[in-house]
Amino acid sequence: MFTPLFRRALLPGLLTASAFVLSACTMTTGATNPPASNAFYAQLSQTGFSGRYDPAGFQPHEVQKALGEACAIRGNIVDYSEQPVDGAMAFRARCRGGTDVRLGTVSVYRYGNRARVVLPGYVELMREDETVRTISL
16 A cells, blocks of 8 residues: 555654644743742842742742842842742842842752852852852841
């Protein structure tokens, strides 16, 4: 019925078509995962921080204390604001005197009453390694 050449071309074509159909079924439309209760991430920009945290895992003063580790004048957060978004708290903040790091992501991980703050490399100081600080909350 089918020639051997046709059969060899038919199978890869069917597999490719089925892969496209399956991938279309699993695509999301912009949904975001909620933040973990023991961690949060803050995007650094020229103007400050922005991010989200789970209020079951952190209090606002703990978020500010952790973010303060990236400030040029350590711990000097100004203009902190937050609002609820999809069960999480979205925040924005600025450091008085700017930040040690201009761009990147600050990662904060909670371990009981302590937090591990991971700062991206210091580009201006030619330091490319991450800086890790442990603080009490």
